[in-house]
Each structure stands twice: as C-alpha cells, then as structure tokens.
Amino acid sequence: MSRTIMLIPIGGGVGLTTISLGMVRALERQGARVGFYKPVAQLRLGDKGPERSTAIINNATSLTPAEPLRMHYAESLISSDQRDVLLEEVVARYQQFCGNDDTVVVEGLVPTRRSPWANRANIDIAKALDAEVVFVATPGVDDAGQLRERVEIAHNNMGGDKNTQLLGVIVNKVGAPVDDQGRTRPDLSEIFEGSEAHSNASVDAIIKAFKHSKVSLLGCIPWTYDLIAPRVKDLADHLNAEVINEGELAGRRLRSVTFCARSVPNMISHFKPGSLLVTSADRPDVIVSACLAAMNGVEIGALLLTGGFQPDASLMELCKPAMVGGLPVILVDTNTWQTSLNLQAFNLEVPTDDPQRIEQVQDYTASHIDEGWIHQIVAGTDRKRKLSPPAFRYKLTELARQANKRIVLPEGTEPRTIKAAAMCAERGIARCVLLGNPDEVARIASQQGVTLGEGVEIIDPLAVREKYIAPMVEMRKHKGLTEVVADEQLEDEVVLGTMMLAQNEVDGLVSGAVHTTAHTIRPPLQLIKTAPGCSLVSSIFFMLLPDQVLVYGDCAINPDPTAEQLADIAIQSADSATAFGIEPKVAMISYSTGTSGTGTDVDKVRLATEIAKQKRPELIIDGPLQYDAAVMENVAKKKAPNSPVAGQATVFIFPDLNTGNTTYKAVQRSADLISIGPMLQGMRKPVNDLSRGALVEDIVYTIALTAIQSRQLDNVS
Known part of the structure; x- marks a missing residue:
C-alpha cells in the first residue's frame, strides 16, 4: 500500500x-x-x-x-x-x-x-x-x-x-x-x-x-x-562581475564578508577561511596582503574588487602564486557603497545547480x-526495498556511530584528512587519531577554518615512536629486524599507525590521501597479516547507482587470482555485502554465460564458482555470467533463465584486476556516480586505502567503513 x-x-x-x-x-x-x-x-x-x-x-x-x-x-x-x-x-x-x-x-x-x-x-x-x-x-x-x-x-x-x-x-x-x-x-x-x-x-x-x-x-x-553559505560563483553571477582570476570560483564558499576600508594591520584579523574581502581595486596594499595570506595557506573565499579599475598587471604577476593556488578574484564597476547594497539583495536560497549544498x-x-x-x-508499504545510496550512506554513519571505534589517520597534517576527522567527531562517526606535530596540525586546521573538538586526538609521532621499537622487533625478528632499522621504519607514520593497530591501541587505520596503495598496504601485510582462514587480502568498491548499491570485487589488489583465490574473493565480498545491509547475490563475471563459452579464462571462473559453492553452500552465487546477464532481467531470461542470480545480482566478482578496475572506473565515470572504496577484506584488523584524489566526504565514509569492519571482526572473534 x-x-x-x-x-x-x-x-x-x-x-x-x-x-x-x-x-x-x-x-x-x-x-x-x-x-x-x-x-x-x-x-x-x-x-x-x-x-x-x-x-x-x-x-x-x-x-x-x-x-x-x-x-x-x-x-x-x-x-x-x-x-x-x-x-x-x-x-x-x-x-x-x-x-x-x-x-x-x-x-x-x-x-x-x-x-x-x-x-x-x-x-x-x-x-x-x-x-x-x-x-x-x-x-x-x-x-x-x-x-x-x-x-x-x-x-x-x-x-x-x-x-x-x-x-x-x-x-x-x-x-x-x-x-x-x-x-x-x-x-x-x-x-x-x-x-x-x-x-x-x-x-x-x-x-x-x-x-x-x-x-x-x-x-x-x-x-x-x-546551510546558506553560497559559492563565489553564485555571488559573481548576481553581481554580474568580471572574473579576473577564476581559481576555485565554482567550489569555494563564502562564510563572512569584510569591507576593507581600514589600514592593513587593522584588517588582518578578518583574513579568514571563507571570507569575502571587498576592497577598491586601487588598494594594492589590501590585494597584496590578501594574496600573502592565501599563499600562507589561509583559504580566503574570494577577493571582490570595486570601482571598475583593472588591477595593475605587474601587481597581479607578483600575486600569481596566490592565483594559481585557487584564490578567486572578481571585479565590479560599482563603488563600494553600491556594491554593499547589491550584496544585501543577494538571494540566499539554494541554487538548483549546487548539488553539494x-x-x-x-x-x-x-x-x-x-x-x-x-x-x-x-x-506501511509492502514492496521489497532495495538499499538506495541515501539509505546506504545513512546506514554507514549509523552503524559507525554504534561501533564507536578509534581510527588512526597517519596523514595527520593533510588538510582533507583534518577536515574529515573533524566531521567524524561532529557526527559521532568515529574517534579519530591524527598523527602529526600538534602545532602543525593546529596551524593547518586554523587555515582551513576547521575546529578540532574533543572527538579528535592528535599524537606527535616523535613523542611516542620509541615505545613501538621493541614490539616491532619482536614481531619481525624472524626477518632479522634490528632496533636501528625498526627505529628508521617507524619514522614513516603509516608504519607507526600500523603498530598502534597491531598493539590494539586503535581499532582501524585509514591512509592513502597522499600515499600510494602499496605504501598504505605493505606495513599492515607485514605487521597485521591476514585474518584466520583467509588466504589473501582483496578489495571491494561500493557502487552507488541511482536506485541501489552494488558491490564490485576485486578491483584494486589481486592482478590475476587463481580459481581458489577468486572463490575466496567472492566469499569475502558476499560477507562484506551482508555486513553493510546488502543481500548478496553473487555473479562471477566472465565473457560468456553458462556453458556457452570455453577457454582458460572462463574455465577459471567456472571452477571458482564451484569452489565457492562447496565452501559456502548457503551462498547465492552463479557463474560464469556476462555483465549484462547479471544485471538486466530481460537479458537474464534469454541467457540464464534458471539462474538464481542473473538479472538481480548485487555482488559482482571480476576474473582479474584488469577487468575489475577498468569496469568500475568506466561505470563510475560514464554514469557519473559515486563509488566508495576500495575497502580491503581479509585483514586481521581493518586497514583501508584512499584514492589520492579523495574528497573529504570520501575520507569520512572510508573511516565509517573501517569502524564498521572493526565491529564486524569483533563479532567474528
């Protein structure tokens, strides 16, 4: 009904x-x-x-x-x-x-x-x-x-x-x-x-x-x-302003307005993140000061020049580093008084083309x-419901809140990571530990306009590194690790964070905003190792389609898994889907469906399917299936009419890394949808990698994933 x-x-x-x-x-x-x-x-x-x-x-x-x-x-x-x-x-x-x-x-x-x-x-x-x-x-x-x-x-x-x-x-x-x-x-x-x-x-x-x-x-x-902080772009359109430097015009948001009518020393306190600085175009002292602040990491919202004067070319050349760094500069013909009246007439309602807001x-x-x-x-409705992207994201944050885990972030001085930690604390998603010099973290947070509350802990690596030397030597003594080498390796914050995880001081680790996947994963593989019963570490992406969430694996770790390994990846991915509220119907993807094709590649998928069925008889799994047969009901009726998975698959297991990574990126970019991951599976303790292009929200959801994984592992053990 x-x-x-x-x-x-x-x-x-x-x-x-x-x-x-x-x-x-x-x-x-x-x-x-x-x-x-x-x-x-x-x-x-x-x-x-x-x-x-x-x-x-x-x-x-x-x-x-x-x-x-x-x-x-x-x-x-x-x-x-x-x-x-x-x-x-x-x-x-x-x-x-x-x-x-x-x-x-x-x-x-x-x-x-x-x-x-x-x-x-x-x-x-x-x-x-x-x-x-x-x-x-x-x-x-x-x-x-x-x-x-x-x-x-x-x-x-x-x-x-x-x-x-x-x-x-x-x-x-x-x-x-x-x-x-x-x-x-x-x-x-x-x-x-x-x-x-x-x-x-x-x-x-x-x-x-x-x-x-x-x-x-x-x-x-x-x-x-x-909720009413507008983009610089919206204000520029309202004022019909000329764009002198575009910078991050479409992305930066304005959270304060300052009319720079006083001397520079009396204005500096107003040069804050998200601030719109309004000044006459013939005030080079204000322009240079604003650009210096931007070059020192203060993410000023925008510089609005009044009076219609084109700023001096040599002055703009001097300020070029600030412009390259993203500072938007716009120019209006009106004087400062008229500009202030025009600003008061600005419509603060949500624009129809501002998806973030x-x-x-x-x-x-x-x-x-x-x-x-x-x-x-x-x-009160009786339809069987799919897990939509909003429902999935909400479920992530709710499950993470319930888990109440402590997650270490080795890249503690990275601006996006700092913002993500603050957001996690504010939403109660996790208790984040930032590794980095406390003064440096505080400085970067201030430049970003971020307040680090009680839910964020900052640990100085220099102050704690020494206590992990002996435990690390003990863990790696079979490899001949010495105290000197351990001390050197612990200078790497990813290694330090991994040791904190190994010593049960934190519940999970998230890295990769500036480090490579190999840099993030290698220390945990050496120090954390795989979970009992797991022969390998694999990964999945959560693909947020318009009306449901699908799971893709493995798209990031294993280049060419054997049939046995592919079966393990399928089982790991199905368990991960279940943990996040997705009913697993596993499609083992290949270039042919059922018995229609032959060859070593399709034979591997067929064998992997049988192995997975033997290991987990209750699992709803079928393969080999072509992608269209796995996802489209009309194709499934023709190619695999008796399949329990075809046309309704929620978990897609690709035969190799080449296929998986290419498919996930093609779907993500062509359909312009959000993917969350990669989430690593099979580790004894949760460790997750970020894309180096990750947005702040991406990091937040990855932290949430990690917290939920930790709770899942608690239940298993």
Missing part, C-alpha cells in the same frame, strides 16, 4: 522546498521508493523558472518528478469555475509519474497576496490525492506557545481531530534572523557577522509546547548558517525529522 504525504505551509517563508528535500531524503534513508510532486508551479518574484523544488529534485536526485502545471493555467481554470478540471489534471499527472512509488511527497502552494486561493487549493488537492497532511510552520517572532496556537488553528480549519488525514506539523527555521513582521530576512551582512536571531522560540521550548498539543510535532529544524540541506533537514514516524510510514 502506497502513501501520499502532502506538505501544506502555514503562512509564507516557511522553507517549503527545504522540508520537501528533507522528507524525500528521510524516506530514502529507510529504503522507500520515493516520488515527488509539485502540482502547480509557484515561481518566486524575479524567478524566470523552472519551478525551484521540481528542478532541484530532478537535478540532485534519481527521481524524475512530473512537470507542474503553470500557475497562469491554474488561475485561469479557477477563475472560470473549472476547479474540477484542474483537480483532474493534477490527479492524472500524479498517477502517470508517481503511481508506482511507495511514498509520494506532495508540495503544496504557499498562500501569498498574488495567490489568495492557495489554502483552498491545498485542501482540494489533498482530498483529490487522498493525501495525508503535514503542516509546515516557522516561529517567526512568535514564542513557542503562540506558535502552537497558530498551528492548532490551521489544524482546526482542516477538520481538527475529525480529520484522520492530519498527521502533524514540522517546524522549520527555529532561531532564524527575522524582521519585525516575522519574515526570515537575512542578508549577507546579518548572516556573516553572526547577528543574534530575533526568534523568541527555541527547539526545546517548541518540543515542550507541543507535548500536550493535539497536533503531533514531527520535526523541529534549527536554523544554521552553514542540496545534499547538505537534505541530510541536515532529514536528521531533524522524527525517525520513528518516518519508519512507521515506510513500514
């Missing part, structure tokens, strides 16, 4: 798009097949289209929502007393695009002076779609008691307790800066100077006020400045919606 949840705003400016995004994400996390529908497009003043919520959902998720009806068309039907025609079209589009979904999130209309009929239309659409209703409200200038009264009035206006379709309310923008009328009206200066919010209601007060209300509180979303908004909002209620909604 499917369910339709309609979000109906109580007033304007409630952040309806944000709540829609959060609802979709919260349902996806529970493995539901989610649909989204905005019946009638409602463009904001100045918007030229497309409709924002539909465009964001279409661009940033795997959903394909219906195009909403144009506002002008809806108004013409209502004004000519053809409301029934409008509702019929709304229902027809719903059935066409959302009929097969478990749960559909429907975004209602916002009542405005231009759309006074919106409240009536919301009620009619909810009835036509047989939708359950969730109100969306924001406190504005009300205190918690006044907010509750306002919500209860809206609840009564739609039937109150007699209307069983009314589920409750989600309160958004708690603690947001508001004007005297209660409208959320932040501008750049208010946000980035950290002004106090004018809202009289707090999260705790709202929760307390609704405890005895007839309206259930289904979510309470605190306002946070982090959309992802952040979705995750943050979803995390503040009642998880028990979401689970109840999903439990």
Whole structure:
C-alpha cells in the first residue's frame, strides 16, 4: 500500500522546498521508493523558472518528478469555475509519474497576496490525492506557545481531530534572523557577522509546547548558517562581475564578508577561511596582503574588487602564486557603497545547480525529522526495498556511530584528512587519531577554518615512536629486524599507525590521501597479516547507482587470482555485502554465460564458482555470467533463465584486476556516480586505502567503513 504525504505551509517563508528535500531524503534513508510532486508551479518574484523544488529534485536526485502545471493555467481554470478540471489534471499527472512509488511527497502552494486561493487549493488537492497532511510552520517572532496556537488553528480549519488525514506539523527555521513582521530576512551582512536571531522560540521550548498539543510535532529544524553559505560563483553571477582570476570560483564558499576600508594591520584579523574581502581595486596594499595570506595557506573565499579599475598587471604577476593556488578574484564597476547594497539583495536560497549544498540541506533537514514516524510510514508499504545510496550512506554513519571505534589517520597534517576527522567527531562517526606535530596540525586546521573538538586526538609521532621499537622487533625478528632499522621504519607514520593497530591501541587505520596503495598496504601485510582462514587480502568498491548499491570485487589488489583465490574473493565480498545491509547475490563475471563459452579464462571462473559453492553452500552465487546477464532481467531470461542470480545480482566478482578496475572506473565515470572504496577484506584488523584524489566526504565514509569492519571482526572473534 502506497502513501501520499502532502506538505501544506502555514503562512509564507516557511522553507517549503527545504522540508520537501528533507522528507524525500528521510524516506530514502529507510529504503522507500520515493516520488515527488509539485502540482502547480509557484515561481518566486524575479524567478524566470523552472519551478525551484521540481528542478532541484530532478537535478540532485534519481527521481524524475512530473512537470507542474503553470500557475497562469491554474488561475485561469479557477477563475472560470473549472476547479474540477484542474483537480483532474493534477490527479492524472500524479498517477502517470508517481503511481508506482511507495511514498509520494506532495508540495503544496504557499498562500501569498498574488495567490489568495492557495489554502483552498491545498485542501482540494489533498482530498483529490487522498493525501495525508503535514503542516509546515516557522516561529517567526512568535514564542513557542503562540506558535502552537497558530498551528492548532490551521489544524482546526482542516477538520481538527475529525480529520484522520492530519498527521502533524514540522517546524522549520527555529532561531532564524527575522524582521519585525516575522519574515526570515537575512542578508549577507546579518548572516556573516553572526547577528543574534530575533526568534523568541527555541527547539526545546517548541518540543515542550507541543507535548500536550493535539497536533503531533514531527520535526523541529534549527536554523544554521552553514546551510546558506553560497559559492563565489553564485555571488559573481548576481553581481554580474568580471572574473579576473577564476581559481576555485565554482567550489569555494563564502562564510563572512569584510569591507576593507581600514589600514592593513587593522584588517588582518578578518583574513579568514571563507571570507569575502571587498576592497577598491586601487588598494594594492589590501590585494597584496590578501594574496600573502592565501599563499600562507589561509583559504580566503574570494577577493571582490570595486570601482571598475583593472588591477595593475605587474601587481597581479607578483600575486600569481596566490592565483594559481585557487584564490578567486572578481571585479565590479560599482563603488563600494553600491556594491554593499547589491550584496544585501543577494538571494540566499539554494541554487538548483549546487548539488553539494542540496545534499547538505537534505541530510541536515532529514536528521531533524522524527525517525520513528518516518519508519512507521515506510513500514506501511509492502514492496521489497532495495538499499538506495541515501539509505546506504545513512546506514554507514549509523552503524559507525554504534561501533564507536578509534581510527588512526597517519596523514595527520593533510588538510582533507583534518577536515574529515573533524566531521567524524561532529557526527559521532568515529574517534579519530591524527598523527602529526600538534602545532602543525593546529596551524593547518586554523587555515582551513576547521575546529578540532574533543572527538579528535592528535599524537606527535616523535613523542611516542620509541615505545613501538621493541614490539616491532619482536614481531619481525624472524626477518632479522634490528632496533636501528625498526627505529628508521617507524619514522614513516603509516608504519607507526600500523603498530598502534597491531598493539590494539586503535581499532582501524585509514591512509592513502597522499600515499600510494602499496605504501598504505605493505606495513599492515607485514605487521597485521591476514585474518584466520583467509588466504589473501582483496578489495571491494561500493557502487552507488541511482536506485541501489552494488558491490564490485576485486578491483584494486589481486592482478590475476587463481580459481581458489577468486572463490575466496567472492566469499569475502558476499560477507562484506551482508555486513553493510546488502543481500548478496553473487555473479562471477566472465565473457560468456553458462556453458556457452570455453577457454582458460572462463574455465577459471567456472571452477571458482564451484569452489565457492562447496565452501559456502548457503551462498547465492552463479557463474560464469556476462555483465549484462547479471544485471538486466530481460537479458537474464534469454541467457540464464534458471539462474538464481542473473538479472538481480548485487555482488559482482571480476576474473582479474584488469577487468575489475577498468569496469568500475568506466561505470563510475560514464554514469557519473559515486563509488566508495576500495575497502580491503581479509585483514586481521581493518586497514583501508584512499584514492589520492579523495574528497573529504570520501575520507569520512572510508573511516565509517573501517569502524564498521572493526565491529564486524569483533563479532567474528
């Protein structure tokens, strides 16, 4: 049975798009097949289209929502007393695009002076779609008691307790800066100077006020400045600025604004990570100072030059190292005063083409919606669910939190690693140990605008190296290791981190942001060794397809495994899939399916399949299978009609490294999807390698994987 949840705003400016995004994400996390529908497009003043919520959902998720009806068309039907025609079209589009979904999130209309009929239309659409209703409200200038009264009035206006379709309310923008009328009206200066919010209601007060209300509180979303940090690109487009140096224009985010009107010594304290420095183009002292700060590692957001003066060519040549390092520099014709007014008019809503910010908004909002209620909604549907990418990522972080492991990061002075450690601590994913000089780590963290809280530990290698010499000599005495050589090897932080793992001082190790795979894996192979019963170390990648997660192995370690080794890789990969909530249906990949082909390569795959079946009779495994037969139901019916795996495989085992690595990269790049890994399998203790191009989020998820592996090994032992 499917369910339709309609979000109906109580007033304007409630952040309806944000709540829609959060609802979709919260349902996806529970493995539901989610649909989204905005019946009638409602463009904001100045918007030229497309409709924002539909465009964001279409661009940033795997959903394909219906195009909403144009506002002008809806108004013409209502004004000519053809409301029934409008509702019929709304229902027809719903059935066409959302009929097969478990749960559909429907975004209602916002009542405005231009759309006074919106409240009536919301009620009619909810009835036509047989939708359950969730109100969306924001406190504005009300205190918690006044907010509750306002919500209860809206609840009564739609039937109150007699209307069983009314589920409750989600309160958004708690603690947001508001004007005297209660409208959320932040501008750049208010946000980035950290002004106090004018809202009289707090999260705790709202929760307390609704405890005895007839309206259930289904979510309470605190306002946070982090969700509204725009890209330099967005601001440059708004100002119609000339780009003097592009740098990281599309990636850097602005978190403060400083107008550089004073002397340089009085401005230096404002040269901070994410800072937009606004200065007249004829202030070479400010330009040079900003570039010096950037060259010293401070990731300044951007340099905005006013007045229309082209900066001197020789000056720009002097500042070239900062430009090469990514500092965006933009120029506007307006003077500083007019530029400040233009900045205040900047729209801080999420752009439709900013996937990173959309992802952040979705995750943050979803995390503040009642998880028990979401689970109840999903439990009411009867479709067998696949593990979608959002559900998988959520499962990773939740399992990692439960594991509560201590993970060592040997590359402790690497900026991405420092950011990842801080994020893990903030989210409770793991307790990270950074190896590096504490002063150097603190300096780099400060330059990146990162705060290292209690969940991050910094260990100076020089202070602890000596205590690992004797244990390392003991472990490697059969290889003739001496104290002198051990001391030299321990100068390598990867070796030091591995010894900490070997001595049970940490639960896992993650490296590779600057080191090669061989550099990361060699010390653990020497000091940690393989787990009992494992003959080799292998790897898997988690491939995050739009609607499910697949496991690929081995794509990183074993160049040409034997049939026996291939069987072990299949078993290891199946066990890893199970540990992360993926039902393993293992396809042994080859260039032929079943008995259709011959040759040493396909014979190896066939033999490996038989060996794996003998070792693990309960395992759902089949091979050899061609990739298309393994993944496509229509091909499977023709090539392998009796296979328990063909057409529904979740774990793909490739015959050699050449095939596996090529396939994973081809799929990843051609389909533009995320892959997490490689995750190493078969080690006695968890060690994982990173790509040297890893993003901060990649490192975070790899740390989570490592923590979960450690817990899994605890259960085995």
